Amino acid sequence: MAKKISELNNTEYNSLLNDFYAEPKLRNQLSKDEIKALAEKLNSKIKIPIIGETGEEKILIKIILKIDNFLYENMPNEFYDLVRTTEKGIEKEEAKMIAERLTMLANEKINLPFLSEKVEEKIFRYVIELIVNSAIKKHDLNETLKKPE
Numbered sequence: 001m002a003k004k005i006s007e008l009n010n011t012e013y014n015s016l017l018n019d020f021y022a023e024p025k026l027r028n029q030l031s032k033d034e035i036k037a038l039a040e041k042l043n044s045k046i047k048i049p050i051i052g053e054t055g056e057e058k059i060l061i062k063i064i065l066k067i068d069n070f071l072y073e074n075m076p077n078e079f080y081d082l083v084r085t086t087e088k089g090i091e092k093e094e095a096k097m098i099a100e101r102l103t104m105l106a107n108e109k110i111n112l113p114f115l116s117e118k119v120e121e122k123i124f125r126y127v128i129e130l131i132v133n134s135a136i137k138k139h140d141l142n143e144t145l146k147k148p149e
Contacts, residue, residue, distance in 0.1 A: 019077050022072075024069065028068050028069065028072065029068060029077065029080045029081075034142070035061055035064050035068070037146075038064050038127060038130065038145060039057055039061045041130070041149065042063075042123065042126060042127065045122070045126055046119065046122065046126075063112065063123060066110055067106065067110070067124065070106050070109060071102070071128070074102065075102070080135075082134075083132075083140070083141040084141055084142070085140065086137070086138050086140050088137070089136050089138065089139060090135050090136055091136070092136055095132050095136050098132050099129045102132065103124050103128050103129070107124055130145075
């Protein structure tokens with residue numbers, strides 16, 4: 001059973017602070033394989049003008065890293081961890097509301113000047129909805145990433 005806040009010892013509390021104040025290069029929740037799989041899915045939905053396919057994939061990975069960092073800063077890690085469990089999770093209605101709010105906030109906070117606002121919003125919505133919907137009870141990010149579109 002999880003400890004109550006009042007039961008956290010100094011080490012556990014300091015660990016919580018270290019997660020919260022982690023430097024930017026440590027603020028990723030998605031694994032390398034998850035990022036690559038997400039980039040492949042996104043690549044089938046988005047075309048970046050003028051760039052060849054290999055360059056496009058690299059750009060999409062960088063965009064996903066930006067979104068992952070944004071989610072790390074705007075969602076508690078404890079929530080983000082729900083994307084990897086099927087036993088715990090949120091309801092579909094909660095996921096819809098959270099994804100909508102995060103998409104709007106991401107579009108305000110992250111600027112991709114080489115893309116139109118419409119394409120930017122489409123990317124943010126797709127990636128954030130996929131991740132947040134993986135936090136729904138009986139869902140899991142790895143299974144979601146394996147499903148064909």
